[in-house]
Amino acid sequence: MIAVPQRRTLPFVSIVLPMLVARPSLDPLFGLGRMNLGAFSITPGFLFNFLFVALATLVMLHALLVDRRAQTVIRTAAIIWAPFLLAALIAAVHSPVFAEAIQVLFNYLTFAAVSMLALYYAPYIGRRVLTLAVALSGVVPLATGLIQIALGDMGERLEASFTHPNILAFFMMIYISFLYHAQLSNYLRSGWQRNAVWILLVVAALELLLTGTRSAYVATALFLIVYTAFQRPLYLIPILLAGPLAMLVPGVMDRITNAAEGAPEMSYAYLVSISHGDVDASQFVEVDSGTWRRYLWQAAWPWIERKMTFGYGLSSFAPLSRDFFALTSTNGSGAHNVYVQTIFEGGLVLMLSFVYLLVSIVAVSLFRATTSSEKLYIFLAIVGYAVVSVSDNMLYYLSVNVEFVFILGCIIGQAPSLPSWLTASRRQPQLMIGGLR
Template identity: 30%
Template sequence: MLIAASALLILFAWFAGPRRFVEAVLLTRSALDPIFNLTKVGGLEDMGVGAAVNLAVLVVAVACVATRPRVRPGPTAILWLPLLLVCLVSSRFAPDPGAAIRLVMLLATHAAFCLLAFYFVRDLADLRRFLLIIVAGSIAPTLYAGLQLALGWAEFGEDGTRVYSSFPHPNIYAFYLMTILAVVLTLLTGKGSAKASGKGFVLSPRLRRALVLYVPVLLGLILLTKTRSAWAGAGLILLTHGLLFDRRTLLYFLSLPVALLAVPELAERLADLQQGNTMDAYEKLNSYAFRMLLWQGAMTWFWERPLFGWGLSSFGHYVAQFFPLPLENDTIDSHSVYVQFLFETGVIGFLAYLWLYVRVITLTGKLILRGERWAWMILAMTVGYLSMAYSDNMLYYLVPTWYMWFVLGGACAVLGQRRAVHRRRPVALPA
């Protein structure tokens, strides 16, 4: 099934073109997890049509590098090669090489989406088109989330109602919604009347109204995921847009704490952090106290191998040996990207991961200095992601991370085009 599905997807990319293939993935992938889960066979976690899409993305990215020499893969290589090389080397001494290689391939698909943005985003008009495709792709998950709420399907374990739409977990959906919120507000940064640098994206009045009306829908769904880190990330995005572009957005920012206090179920999520901070009993630990205990145990092992770590994807393998509380199936993920990289790849891998975002933030800053004020929203989205990475398993959140890296790659590609235009400008000779 995997080989057949991959072959069909690659044939589609061959006949329709890689650009149409990427557009189709951006438009549909966010809604397809429930379907792909039905195709997983043999008990292997990732061996279904979803894995075929991942493979096709990698093949298309390699084909673009091989057949389009005018676009240099250098910017993406500078970003991603250090981390990918460290992870590949780390997988050689991992306790579960199969899981380690799967994680390397997962990270490679993130890099591929960043690379593909460089090939297909040539200017603000291209970036606008892809951002609108990403927003259009969110409509089906939004409708499905509404159906979940209407039919009472949004019950998620002991936490009560937590909307998760077409995603496996509410936290994953929350990050996706945060990304879509950032994309929508990025599109709304301009005045809609000019294409000139720094004035944002051209939108028709009808489209602008639709996007404005979509913002409260996204915010409502973010609240109903009950993901606290996403609340903080969304607040940062709203605050950035409100202070720099449209003061009316501050009303949403100010209404968030009101909603959190006024709705009992949401208030309980905040109140949970005020209790269960001692290890008297496992049931009484709140989620953050549980994480802190987990990270403390991991750090005691980290200092035994601080440089290179214990091997990629090793956290779940060793966690039962350093965590003092009982675990389901004797394993659990790190719930922190930073702790995971420190434990599994040591300081070397941790610095390689930080390099990704230091470089992205630097490039985004250059966009802002060149007058592209919409890049402030890209910066806010990146910082929001980094804040969520502190307390969540963001490395495994495949679909929303694809969208985020395509947006980041597209923004960096616009900067590259601005530089190229600047270099091509004729120099005026003195009279």
């Protein structure tokens, strides 16, 4: 084993990797200490994201000016991210809420920066360190969730160290899918480490169920079933048996049956009349989340048709929803659908660039000679992300997206055999980090 120069890996080992491990644990802190600079709101979370972008910028400048072998890493990141970032920039320029649009654009830039850093440093950390880093990133959220459960402080739905149950659910979806893939691909050879990861997976599955987020249930279950069918068919028996056992977890059966039964069908016009007090409603009328989302999308569609090409501007859906959707809150509502959100805010240009982003990640993973299990993992992970994007505001969940693009970037960047139009150089030797590689 040949060690590469320490100076090239120092920024990742001492700055980026610890930041990525800590990021999912810090959501409650990032909303504190808000400072307003004109129309812009600066939080500790923004400063955290700024460090990612700044370091990625330094790496990019170093690659362009000094290390020409690394220029193709920049090219790979550009192939994946440039169309989406450019479309988002166009949407931000004509947004009616410019300050909010710039903040959302910066979030997207953060995702791209983390992706590029992962591609750049991936050859120096190895799959074992990647697995341990991802496993550690979930320890604080999982421990927080267990404490909330033990104290009876979880409310109707568990959110652990995050600010909303859905964020925990989608983080657990990504966490479970990657660690399960890592276990079946033997990324870890140490017996105690593998056992520790299995324990984390069991706890993560329990906490995912307690979030009550049904789309995350479906996406995670489909990943586990399909991935297992291809990689370890015998494991299908315990996985399929786990389904009925999951129904014993408090609240899970209610969430599933509520989704299956739906709610009494009422027209949108009738619900609007009730909300305006035009119709006498002797009882409280509750609309299930699926019906509410469907009415929201239907109300948005005539507006979408008016500006189909470039949309109304980045981050404009929530404030404008107060004008076209009578059942929204006073602050407006998010689209709860990435495709509706992107086509409303940036037209077909932004929506198609988002689809391109997902497809290009899969395409690059196929061109780069990763193992068949890694190709399958990336394909299924992207499909799962695309599916849950139909019913939730996925692009707004920073911790989820940072973890996701970090994992995908590392796997793609660790490919042992790389085509010349995408690679930085021939295969790089791996760095020994504290005895790990």
